[in-house]
Amino acid sequence: MQNRQEQISQVVVTAGQMRDIEERIFAAGMPVAALMEKVAGLIARRIQEIYPLFERGGAGVQGCRGAGVQGSRGVGGEITSSSPSSSSSPLLFSSSRVGILVGPGHNGGDALVVARELYFRGYEVWIYSPFSKFKELTSQHLQYVRSLGIPYYQDIEQLPDCDFLVDGLFGFGLERTLTDSIAAAINQLNEWDKPIISIDLPSGLHTDTGEVLGTAIRATHTFCLGLWKLGLLQDQALDYLGKAELIDFDIPLADVQAVLGDTPKIKRITPATALATLPLPRPPVTHKYKEGHLLLICGSRRYAGGAILTALGARSSGVGMLSIAVPESLKPLLVSHLPEALIVGCPETETGAIAQLQLPEKTDLSSFNAIAIGPGLTKDATAIVQEVIASDRPLIIDADGLNILAQMGTIPTLQKRQATTILTPHTGEFQRLFPDIADPKLDRVKAVREAAAQTGAVVLLKGARTAIANPQGLVWINPESTPALARGGSGDVLTGLLGGLLAQVVTKQIAVENIVATAAWWHSQAGILAAEERTELGVDAFTLTQYLKSSILFIKL
Numbered sequence: 351m352q353n354r355q356e357q358i359s360q361v362v363v364t365a366g367q368m369r370d371i372e373e374r375i376f377a378a379g380m381p382v383a384a385l386m387e388k389v390a391g392l393i394a395r396r397i398q399e400i401y402p403l404f405e406r407g408g409a410g411v412q413g414c415r416g417a418g419v420q421g422s423r424g425v426g427g428e429i430t431s432s433s434p435s436s437s438s439s440p441l442l443f444s445s446s447r448v449g450i451l452v453g454p455g456h457n458g459g460d461a462l463v464v465a466r467e468l469y470f471r472g473y474e475v476w477i478y479s480p481f482s483k484f485k486e487l488t489s490q491h492l493q494y495v496r497s498l499g500i501p502y503y504q505d506i507e508q509l510p511d512c513d514f515l516v517d518g519l520f521g522f523g524l525e526r527t528l529t530d531s532i533a534a535a536i537n538q539l540n541e542w543d544k545p546i547i548s549i550d551l552p553s554g555l556h557t558d559t560g561e562v563l564g565t566a567i568r569a570t571h572t573f574c575l576g577l578w579k580l581g582l583l584q585d586q587a588l589d590y591l592g593k594a595e596l597i598d599f600d601i602p603l604a605d606v607q608a609v610l611g612d613t614p615k616i617k618r619i620t621p622a623t624a625l626a627t628l629p630l631p632r633p634p635v636t637h638k639y640k641e642g643h644l645l646l647i648c649g650s651r652r653y654a655g656g657a658i659l660t661a662l663g664a665r666s667s668g669v670g671m672l673s674i675a676v677p678e679s680l681k682p683l684l685v686s687h688l689p690e691a692l693i694v695g696c697p698e699t700e701t702g703a704i705a706q707l708q709l710p711e712k713t714d715l716s717s718f719n720a721i722a723i724g725p726g727l728t729k730d731a732t733a734i735v736q737e738v739i740a741s742d743r744p745l746i747i748d749a750d751g752l753n754i755l756a757q758m759g760t761i762p763t764l765q766k767r768q769a770t771t772i773l774t775p776h777t778g779e780f781q782r783l784f785p786d787i788a789d790p791k792l793d794r795v796k797a798v799r800e801a802a803a804q805t806g807a808v809v810l811l812k813g814a815r816t817a818i819a820n821p822q823g824l825v826w827i828n829p830e831s832t833p834a835l836a837r838g839g840s841g842d843v844l845t846g847l848l849g850g851l852l853a854q855v856v857t858k859q860i861a862v863e864n865i866v867a868t869a870a871w872w873h874s875q876a877g878i879l880a881a882e883e884r885t886e887l888g889v890d891a892f893t894l895t896q897y898l899k900s901s902i903l904f905i906k907l
């Protein structure tokens with residue numbers, strides 16, 4: 351049984367689901383005001399940890415915009431005084447200057463409670479709100495903070511210079527594109543280049559798709575409240591989030607389950623979910639064929655390196671036996687890089703692509719637990735792609751394999767397949783495969799779900815937040831990755847790794863989408879680790895294969 355924190359960290363909700371969960375809590379007797387108090391108290395405490403009060407020398411607020419504390423975007427951290435030698439100043443007092451941005455709904459209410467708490471802790475607080483109408487609870491909190499003498503401004507120009515801002519303009523209640531005046535204010539706030547902590551989500555983002563509704567706050571930190579909102583896991587939101595973290599406020603799991611059902615339809619991959627699917631530990635008595643036999647079909651004279659990278663990815667998976675079909679002329683190269691693998695040299699087309707599969711005697715496709723095809727094939731390898739698609743073997747299709755599949759007609763071709771199929775497109779390949787499906791640039795989760803439902807395949811849509819869907823509508827999202835992986839060849843490594851894992855678990859009772867999620871997670875964790883040690887510029891695909899070997903060891907559960 352997983353602990354509550356682990357279960358909560360896997361959950362992803364839409365705005366509608368969050369509202370339903372919230373309504374159950376209120377219907378059960380939790381007062382709305384009490385919940386707001388609790389949540390905002392947690393936010394205020396977290397803010398004090400990130401931006402603690404600091405000692406400032408001099409005679410009070412100077413109001414010079416652009417000076418003061420400069421937070422580093424996306425990197426939390428302590429603030430140090432920018433004032434010269436405050437410790438030696440005779441006019442010492444403790445302060446941090448906070449601008450609180452207040453919207454009309456309960457996101458604004460949260461912000462006002464935060465304002466009050468920070469005020470009582472000694473922060474200098476100013477409130478900005480361009481609205482004249484507020485929800486009842488928000489209005490009461492506004493009245494109270496004003497009664498305390500906290501200044502309140504409706505014009506953004508009046509807001510004094512702050513060390514950081516707290517964004518409570520809109521949360522999951524934002525329904526429509528921002529009006530020009532609010533958009534202009536948000537643009538101006540962004541231009542100040544101050545650290546901004548967004549409550550729940552950066553104001554201006556659509557809660558489900560992450561779409562920017564006109565404009566949006568560019569946050570330094572996003573404190574997502576209670577449960578992860580889907581929009582925060584969509585690629586188009588990432589430029590706005592800064593460092594995102596969950597503020598857990600003890601939503602009962604029973605309420606989550608009542609709204610989402612026992613198996614949530616969209617889940618975050620966590621280290622625990624990923625590691626649970628790895629084929630570990632091995633049984634003490636086993637042999638190489640019991641630990642999976644993978645056939646890779648990859649490479650061409652033009653793209654020889656793709657075959658090596660795919661094979662090194664597969665090697666890292668621990669697969670029992672690895673066979674690699676390449677054009678005959680690539681055989682010596684592959685043997686020199688992977689002495690343990692069985693290299694199958696195949697007849698070549700004039701252009702140096704694999705013309706047909708020529709397996710060793712007494713071997714046919716049924717000898718393999720899984721096949722991965724595609725990297726570096728070129729489009730001239732059509733015949734072999736058709737052959738493996740027609741087979742009854744579990745199959746991963748990537749790269750040129752996907753381009754050939756698109757030419758064959760993706761949906762009718764895959765609907766004829768009985769065995770497991772996994773597709774691993776990036777956005778461009780996805781659009782070629784599925785020209786009539788929802789645009790992955792607008793809503794990746796919707797797109798990947800439709801693709802899986804229509805083909806019967808498990809579809810992995812690559813991106814900053816890789817999304818994986820099975821035909822029944824379950825979606826896994828990988829919540830952590832690194833732009834270091836945006837390099838030629840890193841996708842080939844993933845195909846090999848996934849192939850090797852699939853071959854190992856295909857006979858076990860493990861859902862295919864779970865092993866795909868594990869491969870995506872492992873691949874990105876290796877990238878993160880490599881980038882930490884070598885910077886984001888230092889993670890070429892070969893280097894990545896070296897980090898795959900060690901990355902699991904570095905995850906502390």
Ligand SMILES: NC(=O)C1=CN([C@@H]2O[C@H](COP(=O)(O)OP(=O)(O)OC[C@H]3O[C@@H](n4cnc5c(N)ncnc54)[C@H](O)[C@@H]3O)[C@@H](O)[C@H]2O)[C@@H](O)CC1
Pocket residue numbers: 368369372385386389453454455456457458459460485519520521522523524525526527528529549550551575576
């Ligand atoms: N879900 C929960 O359990 C909790 C939610 N809380 C907070 O409540 C928030 C949701 O509150 P609300 O439902 O009041 O929603 P919001 O505070 O996100 O905003 C809704 C308000 O904005 C208005 N609005 C929507 N789109 C607009 C636009 N484009 N231009 C101008 N006005 C617009 C709406 O008419 C409504 O008054 C959460 O994000 C969170 O911050 C917390 O207070 C406590 C716990």
Ligand SMILES: [K+]
Pocket residue numbers: 457517518519520521548549550551552553
């Ligand atoms: K917000």
